[in-house]
Amino acid sequence: MPANEKPVNITSYLQEERVFPPPKDFSKRSHIKSLAHYRKLYNDSIRSPEAFWGRQAKNELVWFKPWKKVLQWKEPFAKWFVGGKLNVAYNCLDRHLNTPTANKAALIWEGEPATPGKPGEERTITYKQLHREVCQFANVLKRNGLKRGDRALIYLPMVPEAAVAMLACARIGAVHSVVFGGFSAQSVADRIHDSQARLVITADGGFRRGAVVPLKKNVDEALTLNDERGNLLAKTIEKVIVLRRACNEVHIEAGRDVWWHRELDRVDAHCPAEKMDSEAPLFILYTSGSTGKPKGILHTTGGYLVHVKLSTRYVFDLQETDLFWCTADIGWVTGHSYVVYGPLANGATSLMYEGAPNFPEPDRFWRIVEKYGVTILYTAPTAIRAFMKWGVEWPKKHDLSSLRLLGTVGEPINPEAWIWYHETIGGKRCPIVDTWWQTETGGIMITPLPGATPTKPGTATLPFFGVLPEVVDDKGNPVPRGSGGKLVIRKPWPSMLRGLWGDRKRYQEAYWSEVKGSYFTGDGCRQDKDGYFWIVGRIDDVLNVAGHRIGTAEVESALVSNHKVAEAAVVGRPDELKGQALVAFVTLKGGVKADQSVRDELRNHVAKEIGPVAKPDDIRFAEALPKTRSGKIMRRLLKQIAAGTEIKGDTTTLEDFNVLARLSSSEE
Ligand code: WTA
Numbered sequence: 001m002p003a004n005e006k007p008v009n010i011t012s013y014l015q016e017e018r019v020f021p022p023p024k025d026f027s028k029r030s031h032i033k034s035l036a037h038y039r040k041l042y043n044d045s046i047r048s049p050e051a052f053w054g055r056q057a058k059n060e061l062v063w064f065k066p067w068k069k070v071l072q073w074k075e076p077f078a079k080w081f082v083g084g085k086l087n088v089a090y091n092c093l094d095r096h097l098n099t100p101t102a103n104k105a106a107l108i109w110e111g112e113p114a115t116p117g118k119p120g121e122e123r124t125i126t127y128k129q130l131h132r133e134v135c136q137f138a139n140v141l142k143r144n145g146l147k148r149g150d151r152a153l154i155y156l157p158m159v160p161e162a163a164v165a166m167l168a169c170a171r172i173g174a175v176h177s178v179v180f181g182g183f184s185a186q187s188v189a190d191r192i193h194d195s196q197a198r199l200v201i202t203a204d205g206g207f208r209r210g211a212v213v214p215l216k217k218n219v220d221e222a223l224t225l226n227d228e229r230g231n232l233l234a235k236t237i238e239k240v241i242v243l244r245r246a247c248n249e250v251h252i253e254a255g256r257d258v259w260w261h262r263e264l265d266r267v268d269a270h271c272p273a274e275k276m277d278s279e280a281p282l283f284i285l286y287t288s289g290s291t292g293k294p295k296g297i298l299h300t301t302g303g304y305l306v307h308v309k310l311s312t313r314y315v316f317d318l319q320e321t322d323l324f325w326c327t328a329d330i331g332w333v334t335g336h337s338y339v340v341y342g343p344l345a346n347g348a349t350s351l352m353y354e355g356a357p358n359f360p361e362p363d364r365f366w367r368i369v370e371k372y373g374v375t376i377l378y379t380a381p382t383a384i385r386a387f388m389k390w391g392v393e394w395p396k397k398h399d400l401s402s403l404r405l406l407g408t409v410g411e412p413i414n415p416e417a418w419i420w421y422h423e424t425i426g427g428k429r430c431p432i433v434d435t436w437w438q439t440e441t442g443g444i445m446i447t448p449l450p451g452a453t454p455t456k457p458g459t460a461t462l463p464f465f466g467v468l469p470e471v472v473d474d475k476g477n478p479v480p481r482g483s484g485g486k487l488v489i490r491k492p493w494p495s496m497l498r499g500l501w502g503d504r505k506r507y508q509e510a511y512w513s514e515v516k517g518s519y520f521t522g523d524g525c526r527q528d529k530d531g532y533f534w535i536v537g538r539i540d541d542v543l544n545v546a547g548h549r550i551g552t553a554e555v556e557s558a559l560v561s562n563h564k565v566a567e568a569a570v571v572g573r574p575d576e577l578k579g580q581a582l583v584a585f586v587t588l589k590g591g592v593k594a595d596q597s598v599r600d601e602l603r604n605h606v607a608k609e610i611g612p613v614a615k616p617d618d619i620r621f622a623e624a625l626p627k628t629r630s631g632k633i634m635r636r637l638l639k640q641i642a643a644g645t646e647i648k649g650d651t652t653t654l655e656d657f658n659v660l661a662r663l664s665s666s667e668e
Helices: 024-029 035-047 049-060 088-092 127-143 160-172 185-195 215-222 260-264 302-315 333-345 364-372 381-390 415-425 504-512 552-560 596-609 635-643 657-665
Strands: 069-074 077-082 105-110 122-126 151-155 175-178 199-203 206-208 211-213 239-243 257-259 281-287 295-300 323-326 349-353 376-379 405-409 432-435 469-472 484-489 519-527 533-538 542-545 548-551 565-575 579-588 618-621
Touching: 035 049, 049 069, 049 302, 077 302, 088 160, 088 302, 088 333, 105 127, 105 160, 105 364, 122 127, 127 160, 127 260, 151 160, 151 185, 151 215, 160 175, 160 281, 160 333, 175 185, 185 215, 185 281, 185 295, 185 596, 199 215, 215 239, 239 260, 257 260, 281 333, 295 302, 302 333, 323 333, 323 364, 333 349, 349 364, 364 376, 381 415, 381 579, 405 415, 415 432, 469 519, 484 533, 504 519, 533 542, 542 565, 542 579, 548 552, 552 565, 552 579, 552 596, 565 635, 579 596, 579 635, 596 618, 635 657
Parallel strands: 105 349, 151 175, 151 199, 175 281, 199 239, 239 257, 323 349, 323 376, 376 405, 405 432, 579 618
Antiparallel strands: 069 077, 105 122, 206 211, 281 295, 469 484, 484 519, 519 533, 542 548, 565 579
């Protein structure tokens, strides 16, 4: 949003009065049993963060070498557990081997049915087995030249090998960058280029609603793509390791591509875990920002693991017998922190599902819950709204009584969906944890603790230990309770991003310059009289479409890279199912006729450039876009047009009023 258009006041109109105290018998058995207990621990963690986190890091993790200093803070650069050495894979696997957890299931996997009508495949992998697989694959990585500090790009379906690949990288001290399997060859190439990755780990294909997603083919294409100057984007790639999954035909380039299963025959299962510095990079995960180029969010070792381990245990009140199902794909941060690292560090059983929630039928999730006896379900509001639309008959067909706790993440949950989730899925007995956090924060930041915090539909409630959020005005001053403002975090926390890969300046600008001395989240927020945080959505040009973060600028640059497009502006419009939908206003080059075929072409073009998740829902052609006299596109007006609301507010800087009139009447 141009500087002159910043919202001065973010108002939230949502008034939700219902309060749901934690069920008594739930509290009795949970780790944190009362609000008073939470407050005491929280206040400690804020008053003396170093003592608090030092204690947690010592209790929770196995260190090869103790740290010298808990926190070194030179704004905006944090180092946690300075001088300490540990290994993430060791903490997720080896440490459980001489305990009763050794033969417990680490992962329970349900595959997408390869053919409609057939049940999905099933695999259960114990901690001991997972340890063995990770050690073997770590040796495969080494055999293929991957070393400590090198980057590996992971582009896999939701199969156990995705977790194996991540943990194997962590074991040898390599840095992984997982790219969501729904992203395009272009996205893969851009990420390889930015991270300078040496190796790609992929599969022949993945299943999606019975069809095969040609992952290896996309990688092949990615490895041939050039930048604008004609230089190969992915020139750093030396090897491609290919998992056989869908058994579709693929090209194997001699000398470069190797089969995962063949490589396994050539290694043993002995692979010591590297002793990594607490601040050694663990992973890079690319996410949308308000400019065209995705940001490589960097997370490191010790602080990240302490925070995700602790938050998994307390937010989901993990108990020994739980079966934890986080439905996120490992291509997103939620999959990193709450499918893989958080649950495994806790010795929990994590369920992984490969496919779509409505394949072969809309009861797939409920079938899985019943089949395995899932106790904790963590999913996204957009999925919940889809379930509502598909109808109660689908969950009603199944016994969901194993569930004891529900969670949501990814976007604000509307109270109607919250109540539906509570009643229809949770049978009114399961608390709901609405967890607010970001790729950048690494782990959950604002959340109820299910045995302690009374919940209200639509709010993520109160901060997690060690997190100090505040709602501030444009000058950075706290606003009174009840008023809207920008959400900032005042103090560093262990799992915070350490920077953007290779771009210190952008890190500083994007997060630490908007509000002096604080981390700026990009979200608008309001605190109610009880101090609960109500997120009202992004205030920069990042949209949340079906729980996926998409930068409007990214979609715009994809659109203008098509030779028919002169100019494009992308805005969000409220959407009942997806939260927000993408609306693109496009001016075509002279002589190009605006019609449905161009519209289709542009939508496919965006899918090719970024991935199907970023396809505009609506493309509107315009002869011109509304601009200020200084030439900035007035997105505020476009948003109102897209939403079909009346144009309100100041239009005095508008250059040409006729443009507005034409746009408003061009609605389909
Ligand atoms: C939004 C996902 C309201 C928010 C873990 C944030 C939420 C962005 C919630 C991060 C929630 C996430 N309530 N809004 N419980 N959780 N968001 O990086 O706008 O994919 O800034 O991380 O999602 O999305 P990201």
